[in-house]
Amino acid sequence: MSAQAVMSSHPFRVADALAVLGAEFAERTVAIDNKGNQIGYRQWGERGPVVVLLHGISSSAASWLPCAQILSQTMRVFAWDAPGYGNSTPLEQAAPRAADYALRLRAWLDALHVTPDVIVGHSLGALMASAYVAEAPATMQPTCLLLLNPAQGYGQPGQEDKSRAVQAQRLATLDQLGIDGMAESRHAHLLRPNATAEERAWVRWNMLRLNDGGYRQAVAMLSGDDIGAYLRKRPASTPARVACGDVDGITPPQGCQALAETFGLPFASVPAAGHASYIDAPAAVAGCIEQAVLPNSRNA
Secondary structure (H helix, E strand, O other): OOHHHHHHHOOOOHHHHHHHHHHHOOEEEEEOOOOOOEEEEEEEOOOOOEEEEEOOOOOOHHHHHHHHHHHOOOOEEEEEOOOOOOOOOOOOOOOOOHHHHHHHHHHHHHHHOOOOOEEEEEOHHHHHHHHHHHHOOHHHOOOEEEEEOOOOOOOOOOOHHHHHHHHHHHHHHHHHHHHHHHHHHHHHHHOOOOOOHHHHHHHHHHHOOOOHHHHHHHHHHHHHOOHHHHHOOOOOOOOEEEEEEOOOOOOOHHHHHHHHHHOOOOEEEEOOOOOOHHHHOHHHHHHHHHHHHHHHOOOO
């Protein structure tokens, strides 16, 4: 029996996931310019709509594996390691904004010669996805944007004290504990309370692969940016929707639903899922993605 079949037919196990990761969702890199900048990414699926997956501040492309396995049956899945993560070249700015990540996202898609049917931004990735949609030309717009457990940023006017506090707390934790200590102390908070030990170990495995410098840049973006500024520039022709795990304690569902209501977007609750909803409930999140992309797909 193949590793993929084993992973599909049994409760989640990290050993099975790593076998599938290497066989089906292996890391690749692509140059995005002539200056030596590159993006590390993972790809799965041979046909169908193009789905682009953007991870959050404490994660990686690999973390999407359980969800990507389902999507790959009917779609072409591309998951990047954001700049400063994995083997992706960090941004030049010490304190980048989502728009800086979005420029790299566009360069990556150009290098792969793909146009996204749906972009899924999870947590901090939702800020990056929103920034991409705000500026991308019509020919590179997705047919749908899905903001999954979105981080909204602390860069809104009047949030200066909160912004400084979030940045100071995040960086103090990094300085005191390092990447290993953060992974050990924080991994369980991303999942539902009754997550299995293997699911928690999967989140921890991904967190252990964070890069210090890339994480610091991401903290600066989280602290200083505002998702609303980008969503207000979203073309009316690019539909968007919001989904959130119903027991998310990091970006709580009430705040995600309020964001959806502010911008008149559909909102869906993902049952029995915490912040890393695509790990807690990969089939349900895959269903949300399929619902978002299939009616409007260019490539279906």
